[in-house]
Amino acid sequence: MRDPVFQARLSACQDELRWLYMELYNDAHAYDYFISMLERMYNSRSQELKDIDAGREVFPDWYKDKNTLGMLMYTQCFGGTLQGVRKHLDYLEESGINYLHLMPLLESPKDRSDGGYAVADFRKVQPELGTMEDLKALADDCHKRSMSVCLDFVMNHTSEDHEWARRARAGEKEYQDRYFFYDDWEIPYIYERTVPQVFPTTAPGNFSWCEEAGKVVMTTFYPYQWDLNYANPTVFNDMTENMLYLCNQGVDIIRLDATPYIWKELGTSCRNLPQVHTLVRMMHLAGLIVCPGMLLLGEVVMEPSKVVPYFGTVEKPECHMLYNVTTMASTWHTVATHDVRLLRHQMDTVFALPKQYTFLNYLRCHDDIGWGLDYPFLAQFGMQEVAHKKFLNDYFQGKFPGSMARGELYNDDPTLGDARLCGTTASLCGIEGALECGDQEALEKAIRLDITLHAFLLTQSGIPVLYSGDEIAQFNDKTYHQDPLKKEDSRYLHRGQFPWDLAEKRHDLSTPEGQVYEALRRLEHIRFETPVFDADADVWTLEPYNDHVLAIGRYYERQKLIALFNFSPDPQIAWINESEQYTDLITKEPRAARGVELEGYGFAWLLTDYEDLKI
Numbered sequence: 225m226r227d228p229v230f231q232a233r234l235s236a237c238q239d240e241l242r243w244l245y246m247e248l249y250n251d252a253h254a255y256d257y258f259i260s261m262l263e264r265m266y267n268s269r270s271q272e273l274k275d276i277d278a279g280r281e282v283f284p285d286w287y288k289d290k291n292t293l294g295m296l297m298y299t300q301c302f303g304g305t306l307q308g309v310r311k312h313l314d315y316l317e318e319s320g321i322n323y324l325h326l327m328p329l330l331e332s333p334k335d336r337s338d339g340g341y342a343v344a345d346f347r348k349v350q351p352e353l354g355t356m357e358d359l360k361a362l363a364d365d366c367h368k369r370s371m372s373v374c375l376d377f378v379m380n381h382t383s384e385d386h387e388w389a390r391r392a393r394a395g396e397k398e399y400q401d402r403y404f405f406y407d408d409w410e411i412p413y414i415y416e417r418t419v420p421q422v423f424p425t426t427a428p429g430n431f432s433w434c435e436e437a438g439k440v441v442m443t444t445f446y447p448y449q450w451d452l453n454y455a456n457p458t459v460f461n462d463m464t465e466n467m468l469y470l471c472n473q474g475v476d477i478i479r480l481d482a483t484p485y486i487w488k489e490l491g492t493s494c495r496n497l498p499q500v501h502t503l504v505r506m507m508h509l510a511g512l513i514v515c516p517g518m519l520l521l522g523e524v525v526m527e528p529s530k531v532v533p534y535f536g537t538v539e540k541p542e543c544h545m546l547y548n549v550t551t552m553a554s555t556w557h558t559v560a561t562h563d564v565r566l567l568r569h570q571m572d573t574v575f576a577l578p579k580q581y582t583f584l585n586y587l588r589c590h591d592d593i594g595w596g597l598d599y600p601f602l603a604q605f606g607m608q609e610v611a612h613k614k615f616l617n618d619y620f621q622g623k624f625p626g627s628m629a630r631g632e633l634y635n636d637d638p639t640l641g642d643a644r645l646c647g648t649t650a651s652l653c654g655i656e657g658a659l660e661c662g663d664q665e666a667l668e669k670a671i672r673l674d675i676t677l678h679a680f681l682l683t684q685s686g687i688p689v690l691y692s693g694d695e696i697a698q699f700n701d702k703t704y705h706q707d708p709l710k711k712e713d714s715r716y717l718h719r720g721q722f723p724w725d726l727a728e729k730r731h732d733l734s735t736p737e738g739q740v741y742e743a744l745r746r747l748e749h750i751r752f753e754t755p756v757f758d759a760d761a762d763v764w765t766l767e768p769y770n771d772h773v774l775a776i777g778r779y780y781e782r783q784k785l786i787a788l789f790n791f792s793p794d795p796q797i798a799w800i801n802e803s804e805q806y807t808d809l810i811t812k813e814p815r816a817a818r819g820v821e822l823e824g825y826g827f828a829w830l831l832t833d834y835e836d837l838k839i
Contacts, residue, residue, distance in 0.1 A: 363474025
């Protein structure tokens with residue numbers, strides 16, 4: 225007999241789910257299998273996880289709480305193994321972390337993994353990191369501490385070592401049909417006319433020759449990553465089951481990797497096609513039926529106009545959260561130019577969106593910084609794309625006069641002038657460079673910039689996520705240059721081992737580690753305690769009549785915040801004129817919000833409370 229809870233959830237979703245599935249596949253047998261799979265995955269879900277689901281069904285916006293603070297990390301860098309991460313949960317809890325994003329850790333070939341994004345088995349952990357039982361134990365421990373766990377789900381492709389790929393290479397048509405195999409290059413060449421290249425310098429083209437099969441196979445990212453054919457319902461059914469299997473190990477948030485790429489169609493760019501939204505919506509519905517406590521985080525690294533559709537609609541959502549990648553890139557542009565006009569323009573775009581849309585905000589992550597800026601907007605200030613990208617990259621490599629930044633280029637293409645950038649937050653802010661030069665004044669400014677950027681991160685609407693090590697101002701790791709498996713990928717510059725020896729200095733205010741860590745903890749504590757940081761707050765930008773200063777206003781439950789950020793190394797004045805009485809949230813002293821003076825790379829959080837006023 226079918227479980228009544230499962231039946232109730234299925235009944236609530238079934239009309240839409242069946243309609244979407246049949247519209248896409250028109251295969252009743254495959255649909256029936258899909259529903260039986262959902263029931264099987266529900267029945268295998270532990271009672272502990274079902275209890276969590278029940279609580280989150282009552283409070284579906286649980287993840288939007290202003291107390292939510294994320295951290296992104298590589299298991300091998302932070303704890304060595306999953307068991308090692310468990311041993312350091314006290315540190316994470318002390319740091320205020322309650323959303324733990326573990327970078328790819330499923331079984332992948334060591335020499336052909338793209339950082340773990342070439343999965344050979346979706347149900348096994350990379351042996352040196354532990355086992356699936358270790359992952360479940362870590363998730364259980366996190367749940368006991370009210371921490372949620374996020375894991376990448378690579379849905380666009382598999383490793384060429386995956387069982388499906390091995391059987392496809394052996395000539396089994398059923399498994400070749402799970403990918404894009406062609407007898408010759410005729411159709412691939414037609415694809416190449418309209419499909420952009422992801423890595424034109426390191427992995428040119430979108431197809432590779434498979435010698436064993438004697439056929440051409442689609443490989444959008446790297447030759448060892450074979451694109452899955454989601455026009456085949458078996459692929460969708462089995463990949464959704466793999467996703468739900470991970471959820472049943474205790475994973476709360478599924479990061480859908482390379483979401484826009486998952487549907488391919490001849491004569492198109494194979495990006496952002498309508499069928500992608502159908503697939504993501506069906507995965508959302510599958511989650512509502514099997515594990516409604518689960519969230520979908522979409523990796524959509526594009527401008528806002530292409531990102532926002534992946535939220536779906538308020539009535540029919542797709543992804544619960546999306547990355548705010550444009551704000552991240554615009555922030556670093558502002559650091560280099562000391563000019564906030566682009567960043568303010570970007571903030572106005574984000575603040576105009578419905579409050580139900582939740583962005584995941586960050587300063588740095590595991591990946592490079594791509595300069596996908598709004599160049600038509602910048603053109604009015606005389607900034608041209610190629611020249612401006614060169615300036616940004618020169619600045620953050622420390623080649624520009626006065627810059628203490630220490631970054632490296634990634635995928636440098638001199639012809640297109642389209643290199644991207646790598647480096648940790650602290651190194652890009654100039655802390656590493658200032659210490660190298662022994663420049664105390666530059667060091668103080670660099671630390672202040674690092675803290676101000678994190679204050680800006682915590683001011684935005686959405687979920688702030690720190691990159692592991694940023695909380696203690698971790699520097700670049702240049703040792704990757706000596707590793708033959710890493711030296712060709714400069715992203716390993718900011719993927720170094722977590723410096724536990726330096727973490728011991730986190731409470732020592734005479735060190736950069738202590739100054740950054742203690743400042744961040746104070747900012748996070750203020751954010752946790754102050755209602756105006758709530759996700760439902762009204763948010764807007766103000767005019768400070770100074771292009772070096774970004775001014776943001778927030779209002780919620782009779783509290784109003786004026787947040788001011790100086791992106792210049794020199795003192796500036798924010799020419800605002802707010803009539804209310806304000807308190808500086810950092811000093812706890814009264815401070816007028818009129819002609820506010822800000823030190824170089826400084827910020828201010830000014831709060832007024834109308835609670836006692838009569839209307």
